[in-house]
Amino acid sequence: MKLPEPIKNVVDGLSRLPSIGPRQAIRLAFYLINESKEDIHALAVNINNLRRIKICERCFFIHQNKDNLCDICVNPARRKETIMIIEKETDLISLENTGKFTGRYCIIGSVPKTGILEDWQKLRLQSLKSFIEKGIDDGGLGGKADEIIFGFNPTSLGDLQTSILVKELGPLTKKVSRLGRGLPTGGEIEFADDETLGSAVDRRS
């Protein structure tokens, strides 16, 4: 059975989003059809308004400022010499919610296992290097960051991504670090996997 054109368009549009398959897209489209015309319109307007969101030219997080930097990068209380490299925006939000990090970020995306960055990732890495290398008088770091923290997931892929980027960024920083590993707060020792428990022993404090 052929779906009417307006539904097919929405199904196509939704099913190219991550983790939404064609069947779920069809269910979502029918759900929307059964909503009020006002609700459908509101969702369309809200999605359209996403076009107004800008990307920070230093850390690549989102913002709505007049200039090209996000709230974190323009905040003088955030140490620009300490940079955490992370995969995605939602990781930044989670990290900000801890209130523990006073440096800045750089969102680099998911580093491919091959170690060959995509073009947009190369541009972001190059932009970060230029910022570190630029003279302090020009708003850069004068050659070296104080610390670069690799904030990738604590998985073997995350470790690989870290090692790939350490090669690129190691010479540009006084110190390299990773997020700490150990027992998650609220967890139980009995149910911790060997890797996690081993890390907790190694990094006891």
Added chain:
Amino acid sequence: MKLPEPIKNVVDGLSRLPSIGPRQAIRLAFYLINESKEDIHALAVNINNLRRIKICERCFFIHQNKDNLCDICVNPARRKETIMIIEKETDLISLENTGKFTGRYCIIGSVPKTGILEDWQKLRLQSLKSFIEKGIDDGGLGGKADEIIFGFNPTSLGDLQTSILVKELGPLTKKVSRLGRGLPTGGEIEFADDETLGSAVDRRS
């Protein structure tokens, strides 16, 4: 960390859709932000166009016809005296894709376990009853349908939904039936559950 208003609006709008939680809604919103402005706009326009979709006043499936009936209900080749009661639009699409059913449908939604229909479901049931009871000269069925098929899922909930509606619709039809149960084509007897295999023995043909 507070999300900017345009993102928050989209996250709110997406997370009220079925099977999309707040976390997935945030991931989807960030994914969209990183798409081109044209793609964002196209999705917004397509969603907005869903407002043009109409609901058939007889079977409650979608359509885009000038009149108030869908393609199936206006098709003279479809027997209007045979009515399949189904839960949702996607079930109708799956059934139509088999090409095996030559009657018409009535989409009633998911019947609550309590047996107490929601208001919109009561309206749909009443509309179906009126159609059956209306005289043949007035476009109705003159008091009785030839057959009402209950096309709910083959689960205990589906059986309950069927029994609830049989009470309402049984007096208005010459015959009541359900979709056949047995081994799914391509399945293996060894792995069939007891209920399914039992049905296959009971309903051998």
